[in-house]
Amino acid sequence: SQKIEQNSEALNIQEGKTATLTCNYTNYSPAYLQWYRQDPGRGPVFLLLIRENEKEKRKERLKVTFDTTLKQSLFHITASQPADSATYLCALANFGNEKLTFGTGTRLTIIP
Amino acid sequence: NAGVMQNPRHLVRRRGQEARLRCSPMKGHSHVYWYRQLPEEGLKFMVYLQKENIIDESGMPKERFSAEFPKEGPSILRIQQVVRGDSAAYFCASSPRGLAGGDQETQYFGPGTRLLVL
Numbered sequence: 416s417q418k419i420e421q422n423s424e425a426l427n428i429q430e431g432k433t434a435t436l437t438c439n440y441t442n443y444s445p446a447y448l449q450w451y452r453q454d455p456g457r458g459p460v461f462l463l464l465i466r467e468n469e470k471e472k473r474k475e476r477l478k479v480t481f482d483t484t485l486k487q488s489l490f491h492i493t494a495s496q497p498a499d500s501a502t503y504l505c506a507l508a509n510f511g512n513e514k515l516t517f518g519t520g521t522r523l524t525i526i527p
Numbered sequence: 528n529a530g531v532m533q534n535p536r537h538l539v540r541r542r543g544q545e546a547r548l549r550c551s552p553m554k555g556h557s558h559v560y561w562y563r564q565l566p567e568e569g570l571k572f573m574v575y576l577q578k579e580n581i582i583d584e585s586g587m588p589k590e591r592f593s594a595e596f597p598k599e600g601p602s603i604l605r606i607q608q609v610v611r612g613d614s615a616a617y618f619c620a621s622s623p624r625g626l627a628g629g630d631q632e633t634q635y636f637g638p639g640t641r642l643l644v645l
Contacts, residue, residue, distance in 0.1 A: 447632055458531075458636035459570070459617050504570070508632065513624070514560065514583060515634060516573040 417443045421505060421518040424500045428495050429526055435488040438505035446510035448481055450490050453502045453520065462503075463490075495525045529554065531621050531637035533600075539643045540605030546613070559602045560634060561594060564616040574618045576589040576602060609644045616641050 422437035438448070447466045451459035465472045465481045465488070470480045478491040493497050502522045506515040532551040540546050552559050561573040562606040572586040576596040587594070591609075596602040606613055 436594075449633070451636075458638045461633050461635060462632055506570075512636065513558070513575045513622075515562075516572065517562075519569040523607040 417441070417516060419443070419505065419507060419516060419518040421503075421521045423521060423524045424519075425524065427524045427526055430495060430497060432495055434492040434495045434499070434523055434525070436486065436503050438488040438490070439516055440486050440507060443486070443507060443516075444509065445507035447508060448479075448488050449506045449508075449515065450477075450479060450488075451504040451506060452502055459504055481488075492523075497499075497525045497527050500524045531619055531635055533567065533617075533640050535640060536638060537641050537643070539645065540609050541605050542610055543608050546609050546642055546644075548604040548606075548619075548642070550602045550604070550616050550619030550621075550637060552602070552619075553623075553635055554560050556621035556623050556635070558622045558624045559596050560620045560622070561602075561604050562618045562636075564618060564639075566615070572620065573604075590640035606642075609642075611644050614642055614644045 418441045418501045422433045428434040449464045452462055453459045463472055463474055463479045465479050467483055476493045480489045481497045503522040504517050506517045508515050531553055534549050550583045557578055559576045562570045563573055564570045574587050574594045575583040579598050591607045593605045616639045618636050618639045620636045
């Protein structure tokens with residue numbers, strides 16, 4: 416069955432360092448992958464989308480890589496700040512299939 | 528441009544009652560998705576609708592749950608005869624699929640409705 420795993424439930428990073436979150440998947444051939452941020456009591460907020468034919472995408476301090484051979488995406492936040500503390504979700508979708516399949520998320524805490 | 532709107536934000540029901548959750552997509556979006564997030568679990572897809580059509584309901588429980596997206600008005604997720612296990616956060620998302628340009632696959636989420644069944 417399809418499975419999406421995100422590294423460790425919780426990750427603590429010192430302010431100013433780079434936070435790296437991992438999303439691994441099995442039994443899946445996604446057409447694209449998305450990363451979302453979710454704060455407690457709120458809905459997910461879209462951050463970045465990367466397609467199967469793209470290796471890397473950047474947006475300000477965020478960078479996403481997508482390796483379809485390893486079946487893995489890495490999500491980096493550089494120069495991390497306490498305001499980056501949140502739960503980060505990866506989500507995958509097949510080509511032509513509208514529904515997103517989410518990982519359980521990684522709770523990131525940036526320590527001042 | 529207002530985001531996805533959901534109401535109510537919090538809903539308390541007793542076992543056996545009906546719950547109606549409403550979702551207004553972003554302006555210009557005609558694709559609506561409902562997801563459920565159980566405590567300590569990830570978001571799970573329930574149903575995908577376009578105006579007046581259910582496109583994919585593979586994530587909907589077979590009984591008591593229904594969804595609609597009428598030509599006019601918000602999308603409605605309806606849960607009949609609620610049970611304690613229905614307590615969860617229900618999120619609606621919308622996307623601009625079908626429009627030219629941009630990341631059409633991006634889904635924009637509302638703030639959610641937190642349903643508590645007593």
